[in-house]
Amino acid sequence: xxxxxxxxxxxxxxELGSLTKAAEVLSMSxxxxxxxxxxxxxxxxxxLVERNTRxxxxxxxxxxxxxxxxxxxxxxxxxxSAASATAMVASGTLRVTGSLSFCMKHIxxxxxxxxxxxxxxxxxxxxxxxxxxxxxxxIDVAIRTKEYEAxxxxxxxxxxxxxxxxxxxxxxxxxxxTPASLEELANxxxxxxxxxxxxxxxxxxxxxxxxxxxxKSLLEANDGQIxxxxxxEGLGILIQPNYIVYDxxxxxxxxxxxxxxxxxxxxxxxxxxxxxxxxxxxxxxxDFIVRHFQEMDFERKWTRxxxxxx
Numbered sequence: 290x291x292x293x294x295x296x297x298x299x300x301x302x303x304e305l306g307s308l309t310k311a312a313e314v315l316s317m318s319x320x321x322x323x324x325x326x327x328x329x330x331x332x333x334x335x336x337l338v339e340r341n342t343r344x345x346x347x348x349x350x351x352x353x354x355x356x357x358x359x360x361x362x363x364x365x366x367x368x369x370s371a372a373s374a375t376a377m378v379a380s381g382t383l384r385v386t387g388s389l390s391f392c393m394k395h396i397x398x399x400x401x402x403x404x405x406x407x408x409x410x411x412x413x414x415x416x417x418x419x420x421x422x423x424x425x426x427x428i429d430v431a432i433r434t435k436e437y438e439a440x441x442x443x444x445x446x447x448x449x450x451x452x453x454x455x456x457x458x459x460x461x462x463x464x465x466x467t468p469a470s471l472e473e474l475a476n477x478x479x480x481x482x483x484x485x486x487x488x489x490x491x492x493x494x495x496x497x498x499x500x501x502x503x504x505k506s507l508l509e510a511n512d513g514q515i516x517x518x519x520x521x522e523g524l525g526i527l528i529q530p531n532y533i534v535y536d537x538x539x540x541x542x543x544x545x546x547x548x549x550x551x552x553x554x555x556x557x558x559x560x561x562x563x564x565x566x567x568x569x570x571x572x573x574x575x576d577f578i579v580r581h582f583q584e585m586d587f588e589r590k591w592t593r594x595x596x597x598x599x
Contacts, residue, residue: 293365295329296358298322299337303347303355308338379569380409387432390513390533391557392416396432396578403577410570418484418511423562429571430578434530434555445558448579449588451530453552456543460523468526468546471502478507478525480516491528493550500550530555531591548594 294315301311302322312322330337337351347355387396392414400412415421421428423443432448461478468474471493481488481504488509493500507525510516513533520527521537526546537543559578561571582588 293362295325296362298325299329300355300358300362302326302338302345303351306345308345378409379407379573381568381570382411382413383430383570383574384413384415384426384428385430385432385574386415386417386421386426386428388418388434388512389416390517391432393514394533399577399581403574406577407570407573410574423560429561429568430574431560432578433558433560442563443560444563445560446575446579448557448559448582449532449591450554450556451532451588451591452554452594453528453530454534454538454548455526455528455546455552456520456534456538457526457546458521458523458542459544461520461525462544462546464523467544471500471547471550474502474504474526474547479504480508480510480519480525480527481506482513482516482528483509483511485528492553493547495550528552532557532587535591545594554592 298311298315298317301314302308305311305314308322308326309319312319315322317325326338333354335350335354336348337354339346339348339351385396393416396414400414404410404412415428420433421431423431433445455474465477468477474491488506489504491502491504493502508516508519510519513529516527516529517533517537519525520534521542527534527543531538534543538545559575561567561575
């Protein structure tokens with residue numbers, strides 16, 4: 290029996306005046322209760338209870354110990370109640386991380402609605418184009434384009450798949466022409482993402498065909514918003530996930546190029562620490578983001594090839 294259980298048995302015994310009644314309240318056998326009380330007295334090296342055939346009473350040391358145990362157990366129950374209440378109420382600081390592009394496009398615009406629904410949550414948004422260690426950094430929720438986590442202590446939940454596309458502004462295409470084949474990409478100015486896997490080559494598929502195209506960039510950047518801005522200014526053809534440029538394509542500000550070819554798709558996931566009792570602030574944020582993605586039908590929009598309408 291652990292020490293807290295021993296203390297509880299002792300307090301029940303003192304208040305009921307009977308070890309047998311205390312054992313019954315705590316669903317213990319008389320023998321187990323007797324062993325527990327004897328173990329407590331042995332560890333403290335003091336007699337707490339006076340036993341005889343007619344009654345059970347506390348020694349002076351037992352009375353002093355009872356008052357302290359009663360106070361300590363009361364404080365423990367209050368602490369447990371407070372912790373349970375905190376777990377049920379969505380409050381406190383919520384740390385969220387994701388790429389700058391994702392945070393700008395798909396988290397920051399939702400924060401007014403989220404904070405109205407959960408005013409006791411303080412959101413701390415850490416945008417970075419690198420992956421934090423969630424546990425070491427104290428991150429509650431991360432948005433990532435990784436299909437799995439090497440750390441088994443991290444749970445990964447898919448939000449949506451997205452295509453990666455080539456697109457350019459109408460002004461750029463008017464000046465330089467629209468490439469009609471993969472080979473013609475060599476004659477165009479390309480805007481590429483520095484952290485992409487193998488940024489110097491593109492792996493295309495179409496039906497049963499597979500092609501690898503070596504490329505040379507006019508501009509490399511470590512964030513998609515930089516490439517988007519450059520493409521909108523007519524600097525070249527960007528290569529970016531649809532979740533960054535979808536609205537620009539639908540509005541005609543960017544035009545897909547060689548869209549019949551597919552680049553490897555990205556899985557957008559939400560990652561968080563495995564916990565038997567997930568904090569309420571984390572749980573409600575995850576549910577909020579998942580519901581938003583479903584309502585917006587992002588996966589269908591971001592994986593289709595027809596961009597003529599939303």
